[in-house]
Amino acid sequence: MSKLGNLGARLHRGEVSYDFIGKRKIWYGVSILITITAILGLAVRGLNMGIDFQGGAVFTTPTKMSASVAQVEEYAHDASGHEAVVQKLGNGSLRIQIAGLDTAKSDQVKQTLAKDLKLDPERLNADLVGPSWGEQIANKAWQGLAIFMVLVVIYLAIAFEWRMAIAALVALIHDITITVGIYALVGFEVTPGTVIGLLTILGYSLYDTVVVFDSLKEQTKGITKQTRFTYSDIANHSINSTLVRSINTTVVALLPVAGLLFIGGGFLGAGTLNDISLSLFVGLAAGAYSSIFIATPLVADLKEREPAMKALRKRVMAKRAQAAAGEAQGESRSATGEPSDGAAPAVVGPRDQSAPRNRGRGRPSGKRR
Numbered sequence: 001m002s003k004l005g006n007l008g009a010r011l012h013r014g015e016v017s018y019d020f021i022g023k024r025k026i027w028y029g030v031s032i033l034i035t036i037t038a039i040l041g042l043a044v045r046g047l048n049m050g051i052d053f054q055g056g057a058v059f060t061t062p063t064k065m066s067a068s069v070a071q072v073e074e075y076a077h078d079a080s081g082h083e084a085v086v087q088k089l090g091n092g093s094l095r096i097q098i099a100g101l102d103t104a105k106s107d108q109v110k111q112t113l114a115k116d117l118k119l120d121p122e123r124l125n126a127d128l129v130g131p132s133w134g135e136q137i138a139n140k141a142w143q144g145l146a147i148f149m150v151l152v153v154i155y156l157a158i159a160f161e162w163r164m165a166i167a168a169l170v171a172l173i174h175d176i177t178i179t180v181g182i183y184a185l186v187g188f189e190v191t192p193g194t195v196i197g198l199l200t201i202l203g204y205s206l207y208d209t210v211v212v213f214d215s216l217k218e219q220t221k222g223i224t225k226q227t228r229f230t231y232s233d234i235a236n237h238s239i240n241s242t243l244v245r246s247i248n249t250t251v252v253a254l255l256p257v258a259g260l261l262f263i264g265g266g267f268l269g270a271g272t273l274n275d276i277s278l279s280l281f282v283g284l285a286a287g288a289y290s291s292i293f294i295a296t297p298l299v300a301d302l303k304e305r306e307p308a309m310k311a312l313r314k315r316v317m318a319k320r321a322q323a324a325a326g327e328a329q330g331e332s333r334s335a336t337g338e339p340s341d342g343a344a345p346a347v348v349g350p351r352d353q354s355a356p357r358n359r360g361r362g363r364p365s366g367k368r369r
């Protein structure tokens with residue numbers, strides 16, 4: 001068995017464990033710091049909305065252009081006064097996207113671009129994209145997100161309980177905020193592919209959270225009938241028992257997405273992959289983090305506020321204190337040479353000490369006749 005598999009088995013059996021719940025304040029602080037940074041990035045820099053959301057013009061050049069992507073970006077910026085997104089297509093042609101152009105402005109930009117690229121204006125294809133289409137996409141995305149959230153809360157409240165539903169909802173909002181904030185900080189263009197990626201990560205994040213919740217639900221049945229573990233103890237064991245599984249699924253999911261983002265979008269220059277790959281990469285990592293460090297600790301916090309769980313914690317702590325006192329007393333008696341079972345030590349009195357001497361003196365010495 002591999003080392004990771006052996007570790008997973010030991011975590012599942014409870015032989016080794018990391019105190020995730022006990023250090024939950026640290027995870028809360030880290031998450032709050034990351035979330036604040038994402039919100040500040042979103043407020044200061046804003047999102048770089050693509051042409052599908054702002055409207056504008058898309059120009060496509062013929063194949064085998066001699067000009068580089070950087071040169072065409074400069075030509076487009078000088079001609080329109082707006083930032084342009086230039087992508088090299090598979091057939092060698094260039095796709096130039098310039099947001100915020102109307103019909104009259106796009107005709108002027110087309111003529112200028114054709115002159116700079118030394119092309120016949122008729123060979124430079126131009127298509128206008130209205131902002132209303134992107135607005136419809138955004139509205140539908142928000143509606144789908146709201147419906148998804150409501151259905152998630154209802155399902156988790158029925159299948160598990162309302163505290164788990166609240167914790168899962170907080171984790172989902174946490175993942176969305178971080179992903180959108182990183183988009184703002186990085187400056188990647190927001191396209192319909194970004195929206196698709198964002199909705200995809202919500203399902204993955206929820207799946208990872210439900211796996212831990214299902215383990216927690218099974219292990220907390222009849223929890224008040226015992227005095228060995230508190231709810232937080234069992235919640236911590238649930239995280240540890242599913243930890244290796246969460247790591248494996250996250251790594252397997254991140255590897256192809258990382259290939260799209262860093263190799264396809266970065267090394268090979270396929271910028272069309274950046275919009276969806278970044279949202280998937282950040283969202284998958286944030287979803288795995290939130291299911292371990294946010295959702296389950298938050299459930300434990302909410303459950304520990306219940307009167308029954310408070311009473312259970314008191315009983316567990318009292319029993320542990322009693323056991324610790326007994327161990328300390330036993331160690332103290334062992335150090336002084338006294339028996340640790342609580343029995344009184346045997347006392348040797350004067351009669352016991354003299355008995356052997358009397359028996360020895362009364363026995364005749366020498367050979368018996």
